[in-house]
Amino acid sequence: MPRDKLQPGIVHLGLGAFARAHTAVMTENAMLASGDSDWGITGVTQRSDTVARQLAPQDGLFTVTERGSGAAPLRIVSSIVEAISGRDNPRAVTDHIAAPSTSVVTLTVTEKGYRIDPHTGTLNINDDQVRADLAGQAPQTSIGQITRGLQARARTDAGPLTVVSCDNLPGNGELTARLVHAFAAALPSAEADPLVSWLDANVTFPNTMVDRMVPATTAGDLDAVERVLGLRDEAAVVAEPFLQWVIEDNFAARRPRWEDAGALFSSDVAAWEAAKLRLLNASHSMLAYLGLATGKQTISDAVREDAFLTACAGMMAREALPTISLPQGLDGEAYCAQVLSRFANPALGHTTAKVGSDGSQKIGLRLLTTVRRNLDAGSEPRWAALAVAAWMHHVASTPAADLNDPLAAELQAALPATRTAATVVPALLGCRSIFDGGLAAHRGFSDLLTHWYRIIDTHGLDGLRNEINHG
Ligand SMILES: NC(=O)c1ccc[n+]([C@@H]2O[C@H](COP(=O)([O-])OP(=O)(O)OC[C@H]3O[C@@H](n4cnc5c(N)ncnc54)[C@H](O)[C@@H]3O)[C@@H](O)[C@H]2O)c1
Numbered sequence: 001m002p003r004d005k006l007q008p009g010i011v012h013l014g015l016g017a018f019a020r021a022h023t024a025v026m027t028e029n030a031m032l033a034s035g036d037s038d039w040g041i042t043g044v045t046q047r048s049d050t051v052a053r054q055l056a057p058q059d060g061l062f063t064v065t066e067r068g069s070g071a072a073p074l075r076i077v078s079s080i081v082e083a084i085s086g087r088d089n090p091r092a093v094t095d096h097i098a099a100p101s102t103s104v105v106t107l108t109v110t111e112k113g114y115r116i117d118p119h120t121g122t123l124n125i126n127d128d129q130v131r132a133d134l135a136g137q138a139p140q141t142s143i144g145q146i147t148r149g150l151q152a153r154a155r156t157d158a159g160p161l162t163v164v165s166c167d168n169l170p171g172n173g174e175l176t177a178r179l180v181h182a183f184a185a186a187l188p189s190a191e192a193d194p195l196v197s198w199l200d201a202n203v204t205f206p207n208t209m210v211d212r213m214v215p216a217t218t219a220g221d222l223d224a225v226e227r228v229l230g231l232r233d234e235a236a237v238v239a240e241p242f243l244q245w246v247i248e249d250n251f252a253a254r255r256p257r258w259e260d261a262g263a264l265f266s267s268d269v270a271a272w273e274a275a276k277l278r279l280l281n282a283s284h285s286m287l288a289y290l291g292l293a294t295g296k297q298t299i300s301d302a303v304r305e306d307a308f309l310t311a312c313a314g315m316m317a318r319e320a321l322p323t324i325s326l327p328q329g330l331d332g333e334a335y336c337a338q339v340l341s342r343f344a345n346p347a348l349g350h351t352t353a354k355v356g357s358d359g360s361q362k363i364g365l366r367l368l369t370t371v372r373r374n375l376d377a378g379s380e381p382r383w384a385a386l387a388v389a390a391w392m393h394h395v396a397s398t399p400a401a402d403l404n405d406p407l408a409a410e411l412q413a414a415l416p417a418t419r420t421a422a423t424v425v426p427a428l429l430g431c432r433s434i435f436d437g438g439l440a441a442h443r444g445f446s447d448l449l450t451h452w453y454r455i456i457d458t459h460g461l462d463g464l465r466n467e468i469n470h471g
């Protein structure tokens with residue numbers, strides 16, 4: 001992409017590995033294909049300034065290395081025009097969102113970055129950072145940054161804008177809209193009233209489904225890139241060749257021609273997202289927790305264990321697929337087979353620890369809908385319960401300081417001193433941030449969890465193999 005032609009048009013919040021390997025690539029491809037170069041990305045790192053520091057001396061340039069069958073050669077991506085630290089420079093974030101040249105804000109800030117109250121499904125206004133953002137500090141939360149940026153935009157009449165969430169959340173656009181509106185409505189009424197009306201008339205939040213497995217970059221990856229490139233790229237990312245983006249065509253203003261880069265514009269994003277979350281992401285989490293319980297470092301190691309492959313395939317085909325109205329054009333069985341073969345990619349190195357992080361934010365979306373729907377239909381969610389039991393085992397067997405989860409303190413407080421199937425399962429089922437009362441009180445579900453937990457805890461891999469294959 002000729003850099004001198006590139007104009008900033010997008011602000012991206014959460015400049016992690018995924019955004020670089022997906023959103024930045026798709027945006028560059030769209031600009032190359034359409035010749036419209038108004039979509040340079042201002043990337044914002046959120047909690048740490050690492051990526052901004054890595055990209056600054058490289059003028060925003062970085063490489064993407066594809067790994068696996070059909071991998072393209074290493075490529076340099078040039079769609080990021082600037083990278084800033086939102087933590088250290090929050091005013092710059094709102095200024096960029098308010099700039100008339102910006103007409104799209106994209107975000108990948110992880111599930112926990114949305115500050116959702118699990119009890120209400122809307123913004124957690126008791127969260128300390130949300131309260132501080134509402135009180136007028138230079139905003140630190142993503143929702144605070146977006147809403148304050150939009151407020152500045154409204155005041156300066158900078159024009160309409162579209163907010164595009166690219167996180168793995170069902171109805172991610174509607175959710176982001178709800179949170180931004182809740183933030184705006186919680187401001188003093190002299191600020192809230194004009195802002196809410198302006199949002200209604202000027203901002204849209206399309207739902208999206210994004211898909212590309214992008215592990216955290218390792219030191220070994222950086223060395224490998226250096227050998228090919230002859231230069232050290234501190235911001236390099238690796239990814240599988242597969243790449244998909246389904247977007248609802250609901251834009252308030254101009255947008256990149258992402259369709260020219262292969263994105264699918266669809267009015268059925270909810271169905272695509274449900275399929276991805278309950279098939280791909282649910283199996284991913286299952287493999288992560290089974291792998292963590294049995295010493296497997298990567299997802300490909302875990303899926304190469306025949307018993308785990310059987311459990312994943314069984315959960316997708318028998319428990320999750322029947323709960324999903326598939327979008328037009330998606331063959332459910334072919335999709336499940338493709339997912340399992342993508343997981344088996346040995347070159348990707350996606351770790352069970354990374355996929356298994358933040359479980360409290362993920363299992364409800366990925367697994368519990370399937371559990372509930374099966375229980376309601378009178379069928380046994382045998383495999384989904386195995387995945388949930390494996391998550392419980394991970395929580396109960398990980399030292400408190402090492403549990404990578406925003407609810408780590410709450411989970412640890414719920415756990416009993418003596419940790420067995422009979423004590424851990426009811427204790428964790430009691431966490432209302434994750435399990436609703438109906439699910440927690442369901443005898444069949446808790447029996448299944450106790451059964452699987454006991455096997456994992458007392459018989460390990462051999463017990464799992466035996467029970468999965470012959471149980
Ligand atoms: N990596 C993948 O394979 C993949 C695929 C599809 C979708 N996604 C989506 O992208 C998200 C990010 O994945 P990644 O691989 O880039 O992860 P990453 O760890 O590389 O980056 C995460 C980004 O989110 C920000 N963040 C973390 N906690 C936050 C918080 N509490 N508030 C605000 N920002 C916060 C970080 O600062 C960072 O910029 C995922 O959670 C998922 O929703 C990832």
Ligand SMILES: O=P(O)(O)OC[C@@H](O)[C@@H](O)[C@H](O)[C@H](O)CO
Nearest residue numbers: 168210211212213214281284355
């Ligand atoms: O990125 P997370 O932490 O939400 O989830 C981990 C993985 O399941 C996920 O990133 C998948 O790799 C991705 O959703 C594939 O598109």
